[in-house]
Amino acid sequence: MHDPNTSAKEAIQYLFPALAAGLAGYVGVHGRLAALYARSPYAPFRVYDPHGLVGSHRDILRQSRAPLHRQALAREGLLIGHDSKHAADCPYIAWLYEPPVWLISDQPIKKWLELAAQAAMLRLEQGPKAGQAQWTHLDWAGSQIIAQCIREHFGPARASVVSNNAFEVTAQTVEQLGRVAMREEEGQLPRAKLVVSDCALLEPHLLVSFADRPDFSDVTHVRKLLSTASIGPNALAADGERVLGIVGQCPTPALEVGFHGERGAEMHVVDTNAQRHPLCTLRLGSVSGAPIRPDRQVIESVASRLLGDAGHQQPVAHASWLAEVISEAAAHGSGCTLVVEDTPSRLIEVGHRLEAPLPIRDNRQLAAALSTVDGALVIDWQGHVHAFGVLLDGLALEQAEDRSRGARYNSALRYTAMNPKAVVFIVSEDGPIDAFRDGVCWTTPRRLEHPTEKPVADLAFPTLHGYLGADHPQDSARW
Numbered sequence: 319m320h321d322p323n324t325s326a327k328e329a330i331q332y333l334f335p336a337l338a339a340g341l342a343g344y345v346g347v348h349g350r351l352a353a354l355y356a357r358s359p360y361a362p363f364r365v366y367d368p369h370g371l372v373g374s375h376r377d378i379l380r381q382s383r384a385p386l387h388r389q390a391l392a393r394e395g396l397l398i399g400h401d402s403k404h405a406a407d408c409p410y411i412a413w414l415y416e417p418p419v420w421l422i423s424d425q426p427i428k429k430w431l432e433l434a435a436q437a438a439m440l441r442l443e444q445g446p447k448a449g450q451a452q453w454t455h456l457d458w459a460g461s462q463i464i465a466q467c468i469r470e471h472f473g474p475a476r477a478s479v480v481s482n483n484a485f486e487v488t489a490q491t492v493e494q495l496g497r498v499a500m501r502e503e504e505g506q507l508p509r510a511k512l513v514v515s516d517c518a519l520l521e522p523h524l525l526v527s528f529a530d531r532p533d534f535s536d537v538t539h540v541r542k543l544l545s546t547a548s549i550g551p552n553a554l555a556a557d558g559e560r561v562l563g564i565v566g567q568c569p570t571p572a573l574e575v576g577f578h579g580e581r582g583a584e585m586h587v588v589d590t591n592a593q594r595h596p597l598c599t600l601r602l603g604s605v606s607g608a609p610i611r612p613d614r615q616v617i618e619s620v621a622s623r624l625l626g627d628a629g630h631q632q633p634v635a636h637a638s639w640l641a642e643v644i645s646e647a648a649a650h651g652s653g654c655t656l657v658v659e660d661t662p663s664r665l666i667e668v669g670h671r672l673e674a675p676l677p678i679r680d681n682r683q684l685a686a687a688l689s690t691v692d693g694a695l696v697i698d699w700q701g702h703v704h705a706f707g708v709l710l711d712g713l714a715l716e717q718a719e720d721r722s723r724g725a726r727y728n729s730a731l732r733y734t735a736m737n738p739k740a741v742v743f744i745v746s747e748d749g750p751i752d753a754f755r756d757g758v759c760w761t762t763p764r765r766l767e768h769p770t771e772k773p774v775a776d777l778a779f780p781t782l783h784g785y786l787g788a789d790h791p792q793d794s795a796r797w
Contacts, residue, residue: 322795326411327779329438330366330569337413337434341427341771344460345418345607350374352414354446354782355438363605363782371396372785373415381788387634397424399431401439409436419620419761420751423515426463429470433463446460460605461492461781464598471587472571487514489571489688491558494537495575496603499583501541508577510544511553513565515572520555520562526543527563534559544577575600584610611648612751617641625658625699625740636701639678644743646686646749653747654689655710655726660739662696662704669693669708694742710742 330353333645343350350369356362365372374378375394391398391414400412413431417424468487468557484769491514513520521527526546532539534556543561547554553574555565568574577583598605621644622637630636640658647654678685678700685703688694693707708719710729730742735757742754753761 325442326438327366329441330355330411331550333434333438334368337430338458341430344426344430344463344572345421349418350416353411354414355411355779357410365782365785366779366780367785371414372782375785387648391470395419397427397431397434399428401432410442411435418608419611419616419753420609421607422598423607424465425461426598426607429463430465450751459606460598461489461496464492465489465606466736466789467597468573468587471589479536487558492605494535495585496600497537497582498540498541498544499577499600500603501537503541503545505578508541508544508548508583509579510547512540512544512547512575512577513553513555513568513572513574514558515555515569517557517562519569519572520557520565523565523567523568523569524555524563525552528561531562532559536643541688547555578610582606582610582669588781590756608749611645614641614645617644617751620753620761621741621743624753628739628741628755630658630699636699638681640697640743642682643685644745646682647689647745650686652690652725652745654686655694655730656689656743656744656745657694657696657733658699658743659696659737660699662698668711669696669705671705672703677701677729678703678739689745697742727752727759728790731757731759769785 334351334353338348338351341351350371352369352371353366355366356365363641367373375396379391379394395416397417398412399415401410412436415427417427421427441677465487480708495512498512501508508657532543534540540554540556540561544554546552547564551565551707552566555562568588570588570592572588574586574588574594575583576586576588582602585597585600585605586594587597590593596609598607599607599610600606601610616639617639621640622633625633625637625640634656641654644656647656670693674684675687675698678697681703685695685697688703688706691707694710695703696705696708697703710733726744730752731746731754734740734742734754738756744752744754746752751761752759
């Protein structure tokens, strides 16, 4: 006899590894994932939480009248996705994901989670063999997901645009842009801007129109032509099939790709109001959810939170100048380490000590330059630099350390584990930034283990109400 409860468990268990692998490849780190399902609109939600995602947020979520409300989840930094084709009060199967702090856009992640819910629903509605193809696509290269997101951006905009030659973004289009980002011309990777939109929208903005209109699929030719837009604010223009010429103004809507040489490229969608929405980056030829460098406001927000947790009396004010120094160091593309300490004297003897503390407020660029010396830049809670080139040390943390992340990363873990009032920021040469306190990297989701392989019948799927330990029912206002 067909048991929908067991079928839901089978679908979740089958989907879990592919979905986790696809998301990890896209954001660059392993994030935590959880699944929830309900048999009917009035049945209680059940939880599959092998990574402890929901459990680690239990105290906050159970305080909310509707703990699965998107706003409550967003406050906890969690994303949720379910099958939008079904009633909002009963998504049946939904996925929760904990992304890294440095995420250029949450739209592709939400799309991924939505596709996972659709694949599960298809199996539940049509039987065990249905949705098999969709399941394997959950570990797609992110190009599939990005292409879908771009098409959804352009869909509503085209309702008011008359065009007989509308371009269609596919996964192949996205992958081709990745190949262009990796193609050298006279020993140089591209540093220019490319705009892709409908031919009818591009034509009025062309400063130079190419008579031959080269094929857009010719990566070598496209890379060569990008050199024509490497000086000044202009951009190379293409309609997805042909390279049309050079534009001085970006039409709307459009896909905008900014190539930054060795650092890759940033992709934005420009809407009909000329607003630019970040979508993803291109790194080593593949799409990525990590920005080339984190936004200054995000850095400031993380710094303020960690300084406050460490006991700093003015975390918001000091996070502002700290974010500027970190952004300045990241812009130069050189790796560095910054330590914010309440007692800098315990560090300054193992580095280059300054005779007089240097106030960062009026010397941000100088502070960023000092941070490029191998070792750490030591800053007190009043915003003064005391030393640079300092070597961090601490006792080994066997469970927390990650040898794949290098010496800077693990030294920061050790030092903050021994000094609870210290906050450490590490800027990597290729752009990512990590923040540490109490022996934990707060900007990277904790590494996950594979779910325990058990027979479906033995999997623990407790009710959400019981799992949260809440004092009231959680099913009257689910979303």
